[in-house]
Amino acid sequence: MSDKEPEPEPLPQAMAVRNTFRAAFEAFVRDEYVPVQRFVIAACGASREESQEVAQETFAEACRLFMTQPSRWAAIEDHRAYIRAVARRLLIRLRDQPRRRRSTVPLDLDQPQHDTQAKEWAEDVAVAMDVRKALDTLPADQRLLLAYHRDGFTYAAIGTYLGLTEQQARDLGKKARAAMKTSLAGYRDSGRDAGDRSRS
Known part of the structure; x- marks a missing residue:
């Protein structure tokens, strides 16, 4: 998919489609946000920071598509596969930028709040x-x-x-x-x- 901003659909048509699919889209974002982070870690060796940044950019791109061309979003056959393909592409683009320090704590493990842990x-x-x-x-x-x-x-x-x-x-x-x-x-x-x- 191109990084070029999608041309918006005519407003009446876009509003009708968005209203039909809004709840499903919001549920999709809630359900897939963390799994996409874990996917780029497991599939591509992303650091924790990279996975967080990629997830933010990935779902921002999905949101732009849904808001400007909701019919295109609705026509995607497999949204879970689509969002992972976008995440992989954005990770490659992120890595083409100047390198930053990576976290030494892998995957999704947060430091414990209590000594007993x-x-x-x-x-x-x-x-x-x-x-x-x-x-x-x-x-x-x-x-x-x-x-x-x-x-x-x-x-x-x-x-x-x-x-x-x-x-x-x-x-x-x-x-x-x-x-x-x-x-x-x-x-x-x-x-x-x-x-x-x-x-x-």
């Missing part, structure tokens, strides 16, 4: 960092597939986004999961489970 928090951070390192070793297509699959997309849909057949997407998913299991084998051997963190 410190040990659990530190353990969660360690697991998250190991999962992040494991994801970083994957080829880009495998990492992207895992991110889509974690967000509930079917292999058929993922195959479409990646230019693969459904079976090829399934096979790619098996390779990605096998690689993650190998990278995180230490957690299985010690009785700890890092799998949930890779899907959070």
Whole structure:
């Protein structure tokens, strides 16, 4: 999608369409804002700051489209796939700008407010960092597939986004999961489970 501002639809038509879809659009933003942040972290290795900035820009762009060309928004077949494609594009654009310092706390782990939580928090951070390192070793297509699959997309849909057949997407998913299991084998051997963190 171009960065060029969309031409607004005629006002009466736009108002009618917006009124029809406003509640659904607002619910979509509420439901998908945080998942989009997590998606660019998992799929693209975004830092926490990058994910927050990308989410803001992504939904601002979606809002502009909805307000100026609501019929185009309504015609989008899969809004969840669309919003993730926009987020990936905007992350690339963000990274073309001068680099800024990245957060050392990965994923979505906030520092605890009470000392009693410190040990659990530190353990969660360690697991998250190991999962992040494991994801970083994957080829880009495998990492992207895992991110889509974690967000509930079917292999058929993922195959479409990646230019693969459904079976090829399934096979790619098996390779990605096998690689993650190998990278995180230490957690299985010690009785700890890092799998949930890779899907959070």
